[in-house]
Amino acid sequence: MKFLIAGLGNIGAEYDSTRHNIGFEVADTFVLQNGGNYTLDRHAFVSEVKWKGKIFVVIKPTTYMNLSGKAIKYWLDKEKIPLENLMVIVDELALPLGTIRIRGGGSAAGHNGLKSIEQSLLTDKYQRLRFGIGSDFPKGKQIDFVLGKWKPSEVPIVKEMLLKSTEAIECFASQGIGKAMTFFNK
Numbered sequence: 001m002k003f004l005i006a007g008l009g010n011i012g013a014e015y016d017s018t019r020h021n022i023g024f025e026v027a028d029t030f031v032l033q034n035g036g037n038y039t040l041d042r043h044a045f046v047s048e049v050k051w052k053g054k055i056f057v058v059i060k061p062t063t064y065m066n067l068s069g070k071a072i073k074y075w076l077d078k079e080k081i082p083l084e085n086l087m088v089i090v091d092e093l094a095l096p097l098g099t100i101r102i103r104g105g106g107s108a109a110g111h112n113g114l115k116s117i118e119q120s121l122l123t124d125k126y127q128r129l130r131f132g133i134g135s136d137f138p139k140g141k142q143i144d145f146v147l148g149k150w151k152p153s154e155v156p157i158v159k160e161m162l163l164k165s166t167e168a169i170e171c172f173a174s175q176g177i178g179k180a181m182t183f184f185n186k
Contacts, residue, residue: 001053001054001055001085001173002054002055002056002057002079002080002081002085003054003055003056003057003081003085003086003087003173004056004057004058004059004072004075004076004079004081004085004086004087005027005030005056005057005058005059005087005089005169006023006027006058006059006060006061006068006071006072006075006086006087006088006089007023007024007025007026007027007028007058007059007060007089008023008024008061008065008068008088008089008090008091008113009021009022009023009024009025009060009061009065010064010065011060011062011064015147017149017150018146018147018148018149019091019133019145019146019147019148019149019150020065020091020146020147021091022089022090022091022131022133022158023060023088023089023090023091023113023131024060025158025162026089026129026131026162026165026166026169027047027058027059027060027089028060029162029163029165029166030049030056030058030165030166030169031047031049031058033166034049034050034051034056035049036048036049036058038060040062042071042074042078043061043062043063043070043071043074043075044059044060044061044062044063044071044074044075045059045060045062046058046059046075047059051170051173052170052174054173054174056169056173057075057079057081059071059072059075065112065113065116066112066113066116067116068088068113068116068117069116069117069118069119069120069121070116070120072086072088072117072120072121073120073121076121083121083123083125083126084127084177085173086126086127087126087127087128087129087169087172088113088114088117088126088127088128088129089128089129089131089165089169090111090113090114090128090129090130090131091111091130091131091133091146092109092111092130092131092132092133093133093134093135093142093146094109094132094135095130095131095132095133095134096132096134097132097133097134097154097157097158097161098132098157098160098161099132099161100129100130100131100132100161100164100165100168100184100185101129101130101132101184101185102127102128102129102130102168102172102177102180102181102184102185103127103128103130103181104125104127104177104181105123105124105125105126105127106124106128107124108124114128127172127177129165129168129169129172131161131165132161133146164184167184168180168183168184171183171184
C-alpha cells in the first residue's frame, strides 16, 4: 500500500521556520523519524520511507505554495497513488496553535495552496491535515504573521504538534481517515 504525503510550503531560506512552511516541517519530521532523506526531483523534494509495511512518498513541492497542485498531481500520477491515499499538510489561521484538524475534503478556505490542488485534481475530495498556527496578529498584518517565524514561546508547542501530526499521518495510513479524525480532531 502506497501513500503520498505532501507538506506545503515555500522553498528558500527566507521561508524556513515560518508559520506558512509548517507543512514542510511536518514532512521533515515524518521523514526523519522513519530514517529517510530527500532528493530533488521533478517539482519537489522527495523521500520514500517505509512504516509498518506501507510505503510513503513524501514530497515538499518546489513550485511554491500557490502552484502546489502541479507537484501533487505529478507525483500522484507518477507513483500511481489513489486519491484516497493522499494527505496534504497545510497551515491554518482559523485554528489556534496546538490544534490540528484532519478532514477528508472540503473548502480551500482562501488558502492558495489548497486552491491550486483543487484546480489540478479537479476535486476538493482529498485528505488534509490542517496545522493550527493561530491568528494573533493586528488587522492588516496577516501576511507578515503567516510569513513570520515562530515566537520563542511557541516553539515547544510547535515541536509537540509536529510529533502529534506524524502520529496522525500514521493513524490515517493504518486505520483510515475516519479513525484519524476521531482521534486527532479534539
